[in-house]
Amino acid sequence: MSSPKAxxxxxxxxxxxxxxxxxxxxxxxxxxxxxxxxxxxxxxxSSGITEISIVTGYKRELFKSKELFEFHNLRWAETNMVYxxxxxxxxxxxxxCIISYSDIFYHASHVKLLKDSPNDFSITYDKNWLDLWxxxxxxxxDDAETFKEQDGKLLEIGNRPTSLSEVTGQYxxxxxxxxxxxxxxxxxxxxxxxxxxxxxxxxxxxxxLSQNHYVAAIPTNEEWYEFDSIEDLxxxxxx
Numbered sequence: 001m002s003s004p005k006a007x008x009x010x011x012x013x014x015x016x017x018x019x020x021x022x023x024x025x026x027x028x029x030x031x032x033x034x035x036x037x038x039x040x041x042x043x044x045x046s047s048g049i050t051e052i053s054i055v056t057g058y059k060r061e062l063f064k065s066k067e068l069f070e071f072h073n074l075r076w077a078e079t080n081m082v083y084x085x086x087x088x089x090x091x092x093x094x095x096x097c098i099i100s101y102s103d104i105f106y107h108a109s110h111v112k113l114l115k116d117s118p119n120d121f122s123i124t125y126d127k128n129w130l131d132l133w134x135x136x137x138x139x140x141x142d143d144a145e146t147f148k149e150q151d152g153k154l155l156e157i158g159n160r161p162t163s164l165s166e167v168t169g170q171y172x173x174x175x176x177x178x179x180x181x182x183x184x185x186x187x188x189x190x191x192x193x194x195x196x197x198x199x200x201x202x203x204x205x206x207x208x209l210s211q212n213h214y215v216a217a218i219p220t221n222e223e224w225y226e227f228d229s230i231e232d233l234x235x236x237x238x239x
Contacts, residue, residue: 002095003051004115004176006044008037008068010102011057011076011084025058026103029227031236036227037066039105046108047115049098053091055084075197082189082199092182101173103233104224105236107197107219110174117214120181121208123154127221140164143228145202147171149217154209158202167215172224176234184213 014026020178021029027037037054044052053069058077069179071087073079081101091097098114100106109125125147133140146166148156161167177185189196208215225236 004049004096004098005051005091006049006098006100006111007071007085007088007091008040008052008100008102009081009084010037010055010063011055011073011079012081013058013077014103014228017227018230019211021058021232023059024062025056025102026227028062028140029103029233030106030147031225031227031233033042036105037063037102037116038098039069040102041066043106043108044098044100044111047111049111049115053088054102055087057084067132074110079197080205082201083197085201086186086189089182089186092177093179096176096178097182099175100178101226103227104173106172106174106229107222107224109222110172110220110224113218113220114174117176117216117218119174119214120178120184121205121213122216122218123175123205124172124218124220125149125169126172126224127169127219130164132225132235133170136204136232152216152218154205154215154217156209157205169219171205172220173201173226184208 010025010027014021017026028035055071057073073084073087113124114122122147133144137143140163144167146156146159146161147169
C-alpha cells in the first residue's frame with residue numbers, strides 16, 4: 001500500500017460567512033493572519049503526508065497558487081460534500097486518504113491519529129467540545145449534534161440532541177477512509193442512495209452505522225476550531 005494522501009473539500013462558498021466569502025471561498029478566509037487552507041496544508045504536511053489534493057468549486061481559480069492536485073466539482077452550487085468527495089474517486093480507490101473540511105483549524109497531531117488508525121473508517125472527535133460551543137452559542141445545544149461512542153466505536157452521530165448527555169464529543173470534519181472502506185461506501189451509495197447529491201458527511205457516516213459497519217472514533221482534546229460563520233471567528237478570540 002502506498003503512503004496516505006490527503007483531500008481537502010473546498011467546493012462550497014460558505015454563505016453563512018456573509019461578506020467574507022463574496023470574493024473568495026471559505027477555505028481562504030483568514031484565521032490568525034493566514035488563510036484556513038494554509039493551516040490545513042501545514043498540519044497535513046507536518047504529519048508526514050506529501051500528496052495533497054483539493055476538491056474545488058466556487059472560485060476555483062483562487063486556489064491555483066496553493067499548487068495542489070485539483071479535483072473539480074462542476075455542480076458545486078447544487079450538491080453537497082459527499083458528491084464533492086466522489087470527484088476524488090481515483091485517490092480514494094488506490095490508497096488511504098485523510099479527508100479534511102476546508103473550514104476547520106487543527107494540528108498535525110490530529111492527522112497523525114488518523115494515519116495510525118488501522119480501521120477502514122476513522123474519525124477524530126473533540127472531547128472538550130462544550131467549551132468551544134459555549135463561546136459560539138448562547139445555548140450549546142442549538143447547533144450541537146448527537147455524538148455517542150463506546151470503547152472507540154462510533155454509535156451515533158449527527159442527530160439533534162435534547163440534552164447534553166447525548167453529546168460526548170463533536171465530530172471535527174476530519175476523517176480517514178481506506179480503499180476497502182471507500183469501495184464499500186460506493187456500493188452503499190449505488191444501492192441505498194442513488195441520488196446522493198445532497199448527502200452530507202454525517203449522513204454518510206450514519207448510513208455506515210445503520211449497516212453495522214465499524215467506524216473508529218478517536219478522541220482528542222487538542223486545540224481545534226470550526227468556522228461556519230463570522231461569529232465563529234469572533235468566538236475563537238483571534239479575529
